[in-house]
Ligand SMILES: Cc1cc2nc3c(=O)[nH]c(=O)nc-3n(C[C@H](O)[C@H](O)[C@H](O)COP(=O)(O)OP(=O)(O)OC[C@H]3O[C@@H](n4cnc5c(N)ncnc54)[C@H](O)[C@@H]3O)c2cc1C
């Protein structure tokens with residue numbers, strides 16, 4: 169059911185990133201990797217339906233009735249969202265989609281850019297379950313990793329990588345993966361979210377080294393609930409899947425990487 | 431409580447609010463939000479003879495107060511529909527209207543023949559206008575003779591109420607309406623999406639993999655309203671109006687223009703409970719104006735003042 173939540177906090181945290189915290193009952197039931205489809209405009213204002221569609225945002229963290237989101241202002245919708253103020257109401261539809269399947273294996277969490285968003289909630293769950301895990305976050309610059317401190321609550325094994333070397337090591341996240349995997353005594357399960365080139369590179373590594381890898385995909389969404397087929401992605405077996413309802417998390421082997429350009 | 435019942439020929443609906451084809455799947459997802467029996471009817475996503483994979487992604491672009499889509503009629507095919515989707519839809523208590531599409535006249539006829547064998551379908555809606563699929567759709571909807579051929583072919587297979595859904599991508603919508611009525615359509619629905627395009631000025635690439643797509647949402651409402659009104663002048667069969675309906679005022683405007691019933695499409699994406707909410711809102715609208723039934727609105731645009739003005 170769509171829910172009218174309340175904005176508790178909505179602040180810039182550096183590098184075009186914002187953290188939004190809302191009070192929501194519905195999101196208390198979410199699991200890592202699921203998302204919320206939200207209306208950026210105030211439910212109280214006169215509606216011009218511009219922008220018309222909801223915006224999908226991964227659930228960044230859930231702590232009791234406090235649900236948070238990490239978002240990057242990239243266009244009209246996210247810029248309007250950045251103007252919303254604490255105390256205002258916000259129309260939330262969620263939790264939606266199928267999240268990460270947590271297994272008993274140790275875990276390597278990989279977030280590229282804003283793909284870090286679903287990883288904090290996953291880190292919280294793994295931490296609560298007392299599991300062994302490592303977090304690897306990458307971005308273009310150090311400024312775009314201003315949120316990385318949030319992970320300190322749940323993990324002491326945090327690796328940072330930037331394209332320009334301004335924070336952590338210099339390079340791409342994917343460069344560090346084989347090395348990090350080698351440090352685990354038991355082969356870890358990899359959980360990843362980020363741009364498509366990063367994910368398909370990881371899929372290549374996983375195929376080569378026999379890693380277990382779950383990826384969270386993005387697609388342009390309209391309904392967000394599985395009805396309109398706007399978000400379809402093609403699978404290896406020749407069938408299609410709805411990123412919003414069958415995903416956004418998929419085992420990497422299921423995806424036909426060549427046919428995705430969304 | 432005003433009387434919301436409407437009769438579109440032999441198709442009787444508990445209220446004039448339905449949901450537009452392709453925006454509501456086969457009802458499964460939205461049934462989680464409210465009982466589908468609260469709607470006048472559910473119009474399914476287009477069903478074709480064979481399963482279709484649809485167009486490559488991206489299939490969706492947001493535009494000013496609207497969206498462009500190029501889903502490309504992705505659907506599991508008529509046999510799967512009959513086995514796996516129709517049963518739950520019937521069980522939900524909803525009136526089921528099945529939208530059908532094809533690449534050839536024969537395909538339309540074959541789909542209709544299969545659906546005619548299944549009990550529990552209230553009406554067929556023939557999509558002669560999908561602008562997304564290169565092989566089919568567009569030619570039928572834009573040419574009166576082709577539109578008649580498809581209508582006759584389906585008419586031969588289907589005895590129940592036959593709805594033909596018109597494409598707005600024509601110069602004279604009234605000519606198409608007259609043509610399909612002559613060929614046996616009992617009801618006309620309109621409008622389907624307007625063909626459009628979006629280009630990324632940074633990459634110089636079209637924003638849809640299919641290059642062109644269908645525009646829907648509030649951006650198309652004035653065009654839809656004008657076409658409903660023109661068709662209402664040109665033919666005497668009942669009309670299902672749609673195109674950008676988001677509020678109860680929009681519903682009222684379509685009824686005033688001559689529609690007996692409306693369909694909510696893109697609005698479902700904005701608010702998943704919209705169609706159900708509009709049933710109650712229409713009732714409130716009528717009550718607050720002391721209108722006993724919804725019939726009192728149909729086709730009344732420009733005809734005298736609204737009744738509550740007469741007592742001032
Ligand atoms: C399941 C899911 C979870 C997501 N989680 C997050 C999150 O936690 N934090 C976050 O910042 N973003 C997330 N996104 C992406 C986010 O939804 C888009 O950035 C947002 O919708 C853009 O809206 P806009 O109006 O600001 O941009 P628009 O004006 O719509 O577009 C501006 C630019 O952003 C690109 N863009 C728009 N929508 C998407 C999209 N869905 N995916 C990729 N690129 C897009 C456009 O191509 C364009 O270049 C997620 C997307 C999905 C599908």
Ligand SMILES: Cc1cc2nc3c(=O)[nH]c(=O)nc-3n(C[C@H](O)[C@H](O)[C@H](O)COP(=O)(O)O)c2cc1C
Nearest residue numbers: 450451452476557621622646647673674675695696
């Ligand atoms: C995502 C999407 C899929 C659609 N699929 C179909 C379809 O399968 N068959 C059809 O006749 N119309 C289809 N349509 C058109 C709608 O049924 C409707 O005629 C149109 O969108 C205008 O109404 P709206 O502005 O309320 O959405 C589709 C529209 C959208 C947005």
Ligand code: FES
Nearest residue numbers: 390392394397412
């Ligand atoms: S966004 Fe509608 S099916 Fe996924």
